[in-house]
Amino acid sequence: MSTTPTGRNRHERLAKRRRYRWLMVGSIAVGVALSLLLRALEYPLVGEVVYWAGIVGFVAVWLATPVTLFDERDVALERRAAHLTLNVFAPVLVVGASAARILTYVGAYEVPAVVWGALWGYFALFVTFAVAYGWLRYRS
Amino acid sequence: MNNDLPARRETAGLSQADLAAAVGVSRQTVNAIERDRYDPSLELAFKLAAFFDCTVEDLFDPAIDPDRLHE
Numbered sequence: 001m002s003t004t005p006t007g008r009n010r011h012e013r014l015a016k017r018r019r020y021r022w023l024m025v026g027s028i029a030v031g032v033a034l035s036l037l038l039r040a041l042e043y044p045l046v047g048e049v050v051y052w053a054g055i056v057g058f059v060a061v062w063l064a065t066p067v068t069l070f071d072e073r074d075v076a077l078e079r080r081a082a083h084l085t086l087n088v089f090a091p092v093l094v095v096g097a098s099a100a101r102i103l104t105y106v107g108a109y110e111v112p113a114v115v116w117g118a119l120w121g122y123f124a125l126f127v128t129f130a131v132a133y134g135w136l137r138y139r140s
Numbered sequence: 141m142n143n144d145l146p147a148r149r150e151t152a153g154l155s156q157a158d159l160a161a162a163v164g165v166s167r168q169t170v171n172a173i174e175r176d177r178y179d180p181s182l183e184l185a186f187k188l189a190a191f192f193d194c195t196v197e198d199l200f201d202p203a204i205d206p207d208r209l210h211e
Contacts, residue, residue: 010161073169
């Protein structure tokens with residue numbers, strides 16, 4: 001078994017990783033929560049500034065940290081979560097778009113513009129996925 | 141994938157956090173590997189093998205039947 005004199009440094013690096021990850025998540029969470037609160041208190045512009053401060057904090061920690069924040073299992077979990085999300089929204093788009101078209105065609109229901117917007121948003125998401133997949137496949 | 145990691149780690153008197161620190165992953169990742177909930181990458185498998193001074197095959201048993209490779 002390997003033993004190294006740098007074991008303590010490695011523990012410190014893992015502790016630092018945990019700390020930075022909390023800082024990243026905390027930055028976003030506090031930014032969003034405070035911005036919602038400020039919006040509710042009718043300070044929308046200040047709320048927006050706080051929101052962006054949270055975003056900038058997240059990105060700053062992400063880019064400036066000297067340690068790797070996510071290991072290979074995190075990447076694998078992210079990939080599985082993305083796959084699951086696509087699998088959930090694919091049927092929503094397929095069924096939802098068809099239902100919206102049929103209801104509009106037969107005049108049974110006036111589909112609100114916001115629903116059409118959401119469906120086009122999903123469509124754009126899947127087009128982006130297809131392009132990204134094709135590009136990655138071409139490159140590999 | 142079946143693995144010998146918990147036994148080797150305990151024999152070495154290490155915690156999951158110690159092993160995680162040694163190979164540069166989180167304690168949760170070591171835990172997931174030990175509980176057979178996550179298969180490590182080749183790179184991590186080789187790092188673990190190097191740490192325990194053994195081969196990857198000593199640590200991991202994929203339970204693959206050589207007669208059924210095509211499946």
